Amino acid sequence: MLGPDFENIVRLLSRMPGIGSRSARRIVLHMLDNKDNMMLPLAESLQKAAIDIQNCQDCHTLDTSSPCHICAAMTRDRSLLCIVENVADLWALERTGSYKGLYHVLGGTLSALDGVSPDDLHIPHLITRLDELQTQELIIALNATVEGQTTAHYITDCVKGRDIKITRLARGVPIGSALDYLDDNTLVTALDSRSAM
Numbered sequence: 001m002l003g004p005d006f007e008n009i010v011r012l013l014s015r016m017p018g019i020g021s022r023s024a025r026r027i028v029l030h031m032l033d034n035k036d037n038m039m040l041p042l043a044e045s046l047q048k049a050a051i052d053i054q055n056c057q058d059c060h061t062l063d064t065s066s067p068c069h070i071c072a073a074m075t076r077d078r079s080l081l082c083i084v085e086n087v088a089d090l091w092a093l094e095r096t097g098s099y100k101g102l103y104h105v106l107g108g109t110l111s112a113l114d115g116v117s118p119d120d121l122h123i124p125h126l127i128t129r130l131d132e133l134q135t136q137e138l139i140i141a142l143n144a145t146v147e148g149q150t151t152a153h154y155i156t157d158c159v160k161g162r163d164i165k166i167t168r169l170a171r172g173v174p175i176g177s178a179l180d181y182l183d184d185n186t187l188v189t190a191l192d193s194r195s196a197m
């Protein structure tokens with residue numbers, strides 16, 4: 001018998017995106033076979049990361065410091081603010097190296113089905129930041145899903161009346177795709193040929 005700890009690790013791992021209970025079991029077995037160079041270092045790193053990594057007080061991305069290194073960098077163009085759904089999408093845009101403005105991570109998209117309302121996302125904080133930063137262009141880089149587009153329209157309505165140019169990624173982005181899965185060239189093209197909303 002492997003005991004309750006084994007089952008507990010399997011249960012927790014199988015809640016991770018893309019991992020079913022069979023993969024979770026395989027992962028735990030692999031770790032048990034490699035305790036010294038896998039399981040123990042992983043446990044230590046997980047504990048450290050849980051303490052050290054936090055959400056940025058300004059853009060809500062994850063970093064070891066708050067404000068994060070992007071918000072703190074004086075070399076970034078502070079007149080540009082790009083809205084993304086999650087941290088993985090921010091990383092996808094950063095990977096291209098072609099965007100030099102600031103970000104705002106919403107933490108999801110509006111969904112009546114899943115009960116996600118504007119207050120569950122960082123939309124009220126977004127409005128405060130737009131005024132504080134005196135943003136000139138707001139780039140909506142939300143995924144081309146129904147929820148992404150509903151959220152984009154909601155934000156556009158909230159921002160109405162302010163002297164801010166609102167743009168979105170070009171329609172070359174495949175419908176329903178997540179930014180994180182796009183290749184860098186497609187993403188750079190979508191960013192460069194963004195259009196007014």
Ligand SMILES: [Zn+2]
Nearest residue numbers: 056059068071
């Ligand atoms: Zn930040």
